[in-house]
Amino acid sequence: AKSAGRDMARFFSPETDHRVLARQTMEVQLRQALAAGEFSLHFQPRLQARSRKVQGVEALLRWQNPLLGEVPPDNFIQLAEETGLINRIGAWVLREACTTWMDLEARGICKGLTLSVNLSVAQLAHPELVEQLAQVLHETGMPAEQLELELTESHLMDNPDTAQARVSALKELGVQIAIDDFGTGYSSLAYLKRFELDKLKVDQSFVLGMMEDSADAAIVHAVIGLGHTLGLAVVAEGVENLATAQALTALGCDELQGYCFSRPLPLDELVSYLQTNGQH
Ligand code: C2E
Ligand code: CA
Numbered sequence: 001a002k003s004a005g006r007d008m009a010r011f012f013s014p015e016t017d018h019r020v021l022a023r024q025t026m027e028v029q030l031r032q033a034l035a036a037g038e039f040s041l042h043f044q045p046r047l048q049a050r051s052r053k054v055q056g057v058e059a060l061l062r063w064q065n066p067l068l069g070e071v072p073p074d075n076f077i078q079l080a081e082e083t084g085l086i087n088r089i090g091a092w093v094l095r096e097a098c099t100t101w102m103d104l105e106a107r108g109i110c111k112g113l114t115l116s117v118n119l120s121v122a123q124l125a126h127p128e129l130v131e132q133l134a135q136v137l138h139e140t141g142m143p144a145e146q147l148e149l150e151l152t153e154s155h156l157m158d159n160p161d162t163a164q165a166r167v168s169a170l171k172e173l174g175v176q177i178a179i180d181d182f183g184t185g186y187s188s189l190a191y192l193k194r195f196e197l198d199k200l201k202v203d204q205s206f207v208l209g210m211m212e213d214s215a216d217a218a219i220v221h222a223v224i225g226l227g228h229t230l231g232l233a234v235v236a237e238g239v240e241n242l243a244t245a246q247a248l249t250a251l252g253c254d255e256l257q258g259y260c261f262s263r264p265l266p267l268d269e270l271v272s273y274l275q276t277n278g279q280h
């Protein structure tokens with residue numbers, strides 16, 4: 001009983017208490033964030049490696065809460081998944097991204113570019129996703145072939161058969177599919193071949209280290225080779241400097257994304273960026 005008491009004391013240590021409270025606070029805040037209009041999107045350009053021309057833009061979710069301040073997605077996406085809130089948040093992201101895109105399109109700012117949107121595995125599993133997406137495309141007028149959905153590799157293989165069926169249904173709508181964070185998820189290559197994919201995104205952890213760490217460089221090289229063998233385009237993200245950009249271009253990487261070219265930008269800054277760099 002004495003040791004149980006000590007265990008309890010440790011379990012309810014001030015630190016644990018604080019973390020539980022922080023999580024609860026975040027959950028309460030997250031539940032009302034959509035209605036309170038606390039979400040917005042930032043946009044990060046993606047460039048063609050050889051020409052360095054803008055090829056597309058990735059929408060990235062931002063949450064500004066009066067109590068918690070700016071909360072990075074890495075700190076709340078998982079909670080949103082665990083609580084099921086991700087489906088409504090993700091639906092908002094899709095609609096907002098496509099609406100914004102069509103607005104840019106009408107102003108002649110994003111001609112020929114593609115819009116990438118991140119999709120959580122919980123959204124992919126949701127039975128209404130395909131219908132939801134079809135509706136967003138219809139209502140916003142977003143051309144399906146200009147929309148690219150990014151699915152995280154590590155989650156795709158949790159339930160590969162279901163995921164494969166969903167990806168097929170999405171492809172039938174005409175959208176493009178990219179595998180995000182590639183290299184971190186131990187994909188079975190046999191499964192990878194069966195998925196109808198368009199693109200691999202090398203995980204930024206390998207890209208960030210590739211100039212100093214020969215193992216990282218070897219992985220990047222291998223992913224580019226694998227992608228091309230499977231007929232897929234390969235994107236590197238986390239490109240922070242020109243030396244890395246040049247090395248990736250020499251390795252045949254197709255597209256580059258990272259702070260070297262631009263941080264994720266709020267809409268008005270994206271507009272300026274595309275007006276300066278986006279006209280071909
Ligand atoms: P991700 O999809 O892998 O996005 C790339 C992350 O790397 C972004 O962080 C981006 O700001 C950051 N990044 C871009 N270039 C560089 C660089 O050169 N160096 C470094 N160090 N970082 C760079 P962010 O915006 O904080 O997003 C983190 C993650 O949250 C995303 O990783 C994605 O998994 C998730 N996320 C963001 N928005 C959404 C969304 O709308 N839906 C879902 N389901 N997940 C999202
Ligand atoms: Ca992504």
Ligand code: CA
Pocket residue numbers: 180181201203204237
């Ligand atoms: Ca990524």
Ligand code: CA
Pocket residue numbers: 181
């Ligand atoms: Ca990531």
